[in-house]
Amino acid sequence: MRNLELPGRSPVHSTNGMAATSNPLSTMTALRILQEGGNAMDAAIAACAVQCVVDPAMTGIGGDCFALYAPQGQGDIIAYNGSGRAPAAANVEWYIENGITEIERFTPHAVTVPGAIDAWTTLSRDHGTMELHELLRPAIDFAQNGYPIHARCAVDWRMNVDTLSHDQHAAKRMLPGGKPPREGDIHRQPDLADTLIHIAEHGRDGFYKGHVAEDIVSHLRELGGLHTMEDFATAAGEYVTPIKTNYRGYDIVECPPNGSGVIALEILRILSGYSFEDDEPLSLRRLHLETEASRLAYRDRDAFLADPRLSQVPGDWLLSDAHIDELRSQISLDKAMAPLPPAQIPTHEDTIYLCVVDKDRNAVSFINSLFKGFGSGIMSPKSGVMLQNRGCGFVIEPGHLNCIGPGKRPMHTIIPGMVVKDNRAVMPFGVMGGDYQPTGHAHFLSNFIDFGLDIQESIDLARIFPQPKSGTLEIESGVPAETVDELRALGHNIGEPVMPHGGAQAIWIDWEKNRLTGGSDPRKDGCALGY
Numbered sequence: 001m002r003n004l005e006l007p008g009r010s011p012v013h014s015t016n017g018m019a020a021t022s023n024p025l026s027t028m029t030a031l032r033i034l035q036e037g038g039n040a041m042d043a044a045i046a047a048c049a050v051q052c053v054v055d056p057a058m059t060g061i062g063g064d065c066f067a068l069y070a071p072q073g074q075g076d077i078i079a080y081n082g083s084g085r086a087p088a089a090a091n092v093e094w095y096i097e098n099g100i101t102e103i104e105r106f107t108p109h110a111v112t113v114p115g116a117i118d119a120w121t122t123l124s125r126d127h128g129t130m131e132l133h134e135l136l137r138p139a140i141d142f143a144q145n146g147y148p149i150h151a152r153c154a155v156d157w158r159m160n161v162d163t164l165s166h167d168q169h170a171a172k173r174m175l176p177g178g179k180p181p182r183e184g185d186i187h188r189q190p191d192l193a194d195t196l197i198h199i200a201e202h203g204r205d206g207f208y209k210g211h212v213a214e215d216i217v218s219h220l221r222e223l224g225g226l227h228t229m230e231d232f233a234t235a236a237g238e239y240v241t242p243i244k245t246n247y248r249g250y251d252i253v254e255c256p257p258n259g260s261g262v263i264a265l266e267i268l269r270i271l272s273g274y275s276f277e278d279d280e281p282l283s284l285r286r287l288h289l290e291t292e293a294s295r296l297a298y299r300d301r302d303a304f305l306a307d308p309r310l311s312q313v314p315g316d317w318l319l320s321d322a323h324i325d326e327l328r329s330q331i332s333l334d335k336a337m338a339p340l341p342p343a344q345i346p347t348h349e350d351t352i353y354l355c356v357v358d359k360d361r362n363a364v365s366f367i368n369s370l371f372k373g374f375g376s377g378i379m380s381p382k383s384g385v386m387l388q389n390r391g392c393g394f395v396i397e398p399g400h401l402n403c404i405g406p407g408k409r410p411m412h413t414i415i416p417g418m419v420v421k422d423n424r425a426v427m428p429f430g431v432m433g434g435d436y437q438p439t440g441h442a443h444f445l446s447n448f449i450d451f452g453l454d455i456q457e458s459i460d461l462a463r464i465f466p467q468p469k470s471g472t473l474e475i476e477s478g479v480p481a482e483t484v485d486e487l488r489a490l491g492h493n494i495g496e497p498v499m500p501h502g503g504a505q506a507i508w509i510d511w512e513k514n515r516l517t518g519g520s521d522p523r524k525d526g527c528a529l530g531y
Contacts, residue, residue, distance in 0.1 A: 013530065
């Protein structure tokens with residue numbers, strides 16, 4: 001139990017239903033849907049739609065979506081990949097011939113066809129109980145009539161003024177009077193409201209065909225993009241077979257590549273070879289091992305993670321005993337690894353996450369993202385859709401597994417998680433935050449499973465992250481100064497994060513006591529609530 005004399009949050013308990021999101025307006029919406037008779041999938045979609053309006057730096061309908069679903073809490077988890085694809089004309093030779101050596105964020109080449117709306121409509125049809133137009137009503141209301149800007153949202157907005165200034169349509173709508181809204185200001189997005197109304201009336205086709213798609217495609221092509229109406233009309237997500245590993249008796253379930261869930265499982269597999277019985281949660285040994293495991297797993301991510309439909313992604317090999325043992329053998333308890341060599345070849349940033357559990361114990365782990373804050377910064381002129389920059393996950397390197405290609409999905413950072421015990425779902429969870437997410441999954445689960453912290457303490461605990469590109473070990477201020485000095489003495493290059501690492505939500509299902517217990521990250525604006 002936390003020290004009640006210190007600032008902090010207590011876990012939230014309920015019996016009927018619960019939602020945990022990173023914005024209170026989104027949590028409120030999910031609860032209202034549950035109380036009106038909707039199920040967990042209904043509530044998750046409605047809450048996500050609201051967040052696409054009220055937290056626009058983090059997510060939007062111009063982004064992507066992944067979900068894990070446990071009907072009535074069953075352990076056989078359903079996984080959905082709602083990530084978008086590159087245009088059909090996106091041949092790597094075209095980029096090379098035009099002198100493009102990398103996909104830059106503020107260009108139309110960073111925009112893959114958004115997968116979120118297709119995912120929502122499919123998941124609603126297959127697993128929801130309410131009509132899509134009912135689920136979109138709260139988001140439409142906030143977009144039309146206004147919503148108050150919360151504290152973290154205001155900070156994210158302020159940090160992305162330059163992003164929004166790249167596109168006149170984004171600047172006009174998102175920088176009223178040339179400035180970002182401040183905390184407590186009321187902001188409206190009437191054009192986005194009209195788009196949501198059109199989607200509510202026409203379903204999937206309201207976004208991927210007709211005037212909304214034409215508005216998006218024409219703007220991207222004006223900027224030099226390769227997108228076509230056919231790319232949008234044929235966009236489709238898919239149900240996929242989830243992947244899992246066992247960690248200390250719990251099955252940890254993730255979506256398969258092109259998402260990064262396999263990297264979270266790889267970190268956990270490495271850590272499973274160590275006991276933390278004699279360690280404190282923020283001890284040198286624990287944080288050093290987490291750092292080194294993350295560095296090794298992210299090296300594999302950059303080398304091997306791609307769209308498995310169009311590349312040979314060695315998923316089984318990445319989690320194999322032989323590979324995990326080889327990685328673990330590279331870790332020393334006495335010093336940090338030197339800069340890592342290239343990955344062994346096998347022989348054969350910004351996001352919202354939410355979770356909902358209903359009275360029937362349907363459990364949803366749901367994540368929706370634009371990638372970086374406000375994505376590509378490109379907004380469609382008439383429909384008010386902010387577009388993602390997921391194309392930045394590709395490389396311009398013929399032969400690389402993650403090389404851009406026609407209709408290909410990029411390496412993706414967003415990953416919903418689910419914990420299963422004795423063939424029952426016991427915890428939907430997720431940790432948003434760009435590249436941090438696989439490390440965040442492992443850190444949160446280890447807090448909860450290895451150190452016995454409660455669900456809120458497991459979310460609150462200070463975080464560290466070895467940045468994949470720079471190699472800097474970014475450490476939040478909650479880590480004791482003595483431990484930071486010890487990590488530096490081992491050879492880690494220490495730095496401070498510009499912003500806190502990620503944001504988490506989780507709901508624990510206690511089947512014996514018929515109780516739900518939730519937590520939500522204080523690094524964000526949201527909360528967990530139940531009834």
